[in-house]
Amino acid sequence: MICGVDEAGKGSVLGPLVVAAVAVPSENALDGLRVRDSKAVSPKERERLYPLIRKRCRVATIRLDAQDIDAIRTEMTLNAAMARTHARAIDKLSPSCAYVDACDVNSFRYAEMVKGNLVRECEIISEHHADVKFPVVSAASIIAKVTRDRVIATLAKKYGDIGSGYPADPVTIRFLETWIGEHGSPPPIARRSWKTISAMLAKRTQRSLMDF
Template identity: 50%
Template sequence: MICGVDEAGKGAVLGPMVIGAVGCERETDLPAGVRDSKVLTPRKRERLYAEITGSFPWGVVKIPAAEIDRLRQEMTMNTLVARGHADAVRTLIPTPLTAYVDACDVNEERYGSTVAALLGGACTVVSRNHGDALFPVVSAASIVAKVTRDRAIEALHAEAGDIGSGYPSDQTTITYLKDYIAGHGMPPACARQSWETVTRLMDRRRQATLGDF
């Protein structure tokens, strides 16, 4: 068996990062239409997600915002993602002979070596930038990761209101963070407090508070 591994939400300021893994014997066995999740419509992603999870070995690893903040005190973000990729491979039984991973480092070989070391040499690791566009099995993993994260964000919407996509580039997300910090004096639990977006907003609030005296 081979597998593909990819993550969703690495750069988000709100919500978890989700790493997906999908196994198959041959990439030609995967459903027709499997592509990088970013180029698919939500409806098509959901349909393919159902087909993939209904017919192939798969697994997900979710890393909540607070856990990301904690781990970033001990390691780089690239190492954190590599550890998540290795953990996602371990969810598959039997262990794949080869794991294709979407490299989160400009140095593909270095990233692949990191994941392979974390797996203890249990399988061969092929690491490529933009692997979700190169290998259908990584595309399948990207679909599983993206749909799982989207559902987590939908749950946060139901709990907290309109938080946007959770990415710093989303003005709705930034407005939500500003309003929450203004009203509570701290970021929401779903925020990655170590992100520059949050620390900058907290600094602005502290400066504004000092200006009141």
């Protein structure tokens, strides 16, 4: 059994981070699906592939909400948290070998970080752009992306248009600025430990002092 692991939402300022692991007897199990890195696949195609991957493969997902991430970051770096979460996803499937998308500039160091968090023994192959190089990681990328996108859609029904949740998204920034302006603090779905949020709060405080 081999496994691929990837995540969606790591750099997002709003919403969850989702880690997905996909396990198959061999990469031949994905033949015919034409899986690719989720960023290279349209939303419609990702939704089409999602149930097909789940039907052919064993799948495990872990969701970390904004409050979870903020709490974790008081204890460890984000890379350390990613290694721990990747290991948790791998342990759920008990493969003999797992391919992971390296979350550290040093891919070998990241492999050791993941290994150090495993409960069950497993060979870890850590590479940058693994979601492009290995179909099983591409499949995990699609599962993670679709899972997160569905959560974002649910949050949008409650909070209004929040965009993609990423700092580079003008819709997300506009939502955050409006919310903080009206409520004086970030929404519950925001990662308070992110520089984007601290900068907005500092800007608001500065304006208040100037008004005073």
